[in-house]
Amino acid sequence: MTVLHALAATLSRAGRLARAAASGPDWWRGAALYAAVLALNFVGVWVSIRLIAWNKAFFDALGALDGQTALRQVGVFFLLVSASAGSWLAADWLRKRLLILWRGQLTAQALDLWLGGWAYWQLRPGFGAVPVENPDQRVAEDCRKFVEGLLEFTLDLISGAVALVSFVALLWSLSTFALPACFAGQVTLGGLMQLASAFSQVTTALSWFIFFNRDPAGFVAVCERLDGLMAAARAPAPLPGAPQAILRTASPDGALHLQGLRLATPDGRWLPALPDCTIRPGARVWNSGASGEGKTTLLAAIGGIWLSGEGRIAVPEARFLTLPAGAPVFAEGLAAAACYPEDPATQGSAKLNAVLTRLGLGHRLDTADEAALSGLSMGERQRLGLARAALLRPDWLVMDEATSALDPAFEADLMTWLSAELP
Structure with a gap:
């Protein structure tokens, strides 16, 4: 049950991150690229099926000493190989374009969460209940690793499953007629090569599920780190015991009002109480005091990035520069x-x-x-x-x-x- 819970949690994290990567104003472009890559992968599967049929035609021509047909099949072979190579190159190029697009969208969302709501300030070491280590590395590296793993796993899984079903169905249909023909002594060289090629393709398709080399533990760790960063940035949790009762409102008269304001450190230690005051536009105010009494903290509270404390701050709707x-x-x-x-x-x-x-x-x-x-x-x-x-x-x-x-x-x-x- 613990393994199932861990798997469900990982899939949930991966789903949230995948939605973040695939959403945005260019979601349709990502969907089109994803569908195009899948379509090109299916073209590769179709070419492989055609190559299985080509084996019968070519080797039957060799067995019959039919040089003209054999030469024609050589031309068909080059056409099929060219189609396979072209589809692979196009799919690889489109996959990289999709990687850039989804990585950019996921990185943009992570940066918006981290920087847009002052989460980077609230989650500094010693300020938040959930420590966030190396946020720059999580955004820069984990976004790339997640999108790479997501594309590699989903695209290859779908393509591999379609290829396996297609080749198994083809091998089954061939073996239905090949077994009686074998006992009747009517199996041609081309038929044998066709069966061997079909069996080889089934083995290759099945081996993907056995030897898939993406590190699952690394992908799980990437999902945990990146999803943890974005979850913490959405709702920064303060340290236990830290009061967060500062009411920040719009000023009704264009002045800055401080009423009942008392600031606290992130661990809950209260700073000296502040007197109520009103600062009008154009006034010049000098705030002096001993080191550690909260002068910079007061400015951070006025700016809306210091949440620990209680009281009311009425801020005018105007342009501030700190x-x-x-x-x-x-x-x-x-x-x-x-x-x-x-x-x-x-x-x-x-x-x-x-x-x-x-x-x-x-x-x-x-x-x-x-x-x-x-x-x-x-x-x-x-x-x-x-x-x-x-x-x-x-x-x-x-x-x-x-x-x-x-x-x-x-x-x-x-x-x-x-x-x-x-x-």
Whole structure:
């Protein structure tokens, strides 16, 4: 019973993952490719059946010393072999196209679950009840391994079953007439070769079920890892005892309201209580406190990615931009990093140059894209973050030690300039 339960669980996981891989806006393309590969595999089975019949015609011609018929059968043989090779090559190409399509769709769904709902944040080590190890490897490698195993098993299983039934039926029909002919001494050389070829094809088709070399344990492990990742990302489970009673609502008046807010660590330890407050648009608020009192945690709660705690946060429907201590950089270049997530073309080269020059980064615009971002110091990264704020012009700007690496005089100068740039 335990084995049956394990098999049922594996089939259930594989079914969920297969639906995820085959669904999406291009589901019809995947279905068409799958059907085309099966059809080409069936063409290969048909060619094998025709080759069995060819054995009788060719060897009967040899036995009768009929050179003209034998030569004609040689031409038929080359046509059949060409059809077999062509169908195999086409099926292999279409199978690889299907692999790329389904792997892409499965990877996209896994990434959407992992990144779209902040699951990567909620399931960090020490934050979630279900640890998720090596999520990047699960998405990159396990998606590929699952789709490869799924296609290899299902396509080969269906094709092998059809081939086995076809060859057994053919061998049965041949043996029905061959046995009386054998006792009557009327079996020709072609008949013997036809029977031998049919028996060989039955043996080959049956051997697939015996010597199928896909590692079942590896496929089961891939299904468990990938399905576990997607299940955990759909509903991140907190650590036992961690309160998650923060009510996040839309602000009725465009201001940010904190009411009865008290934050907790993922393991349930309460942080110092926060006073109720209302922050109006255009206000400048400085949040100070000792290390470990929850300053960054408060910003994460306002952003909606910190769930441990209780109270109410009313957030205005406006554009927020959060600048951490170290601004992210991208290989696309300095302009792309300064305008992310927008296209640098929307800002205009003159404005982009002016902002980066004001922040002391204009000299890097003349270098190659990747070289412009290599070796950026922490201070330069933070200035790059301020450039993002000036270019994107958000309604609300949240800064978490975003100027900690700048000297006080330069920091004051840039903050004065940024205040004038932003509404």
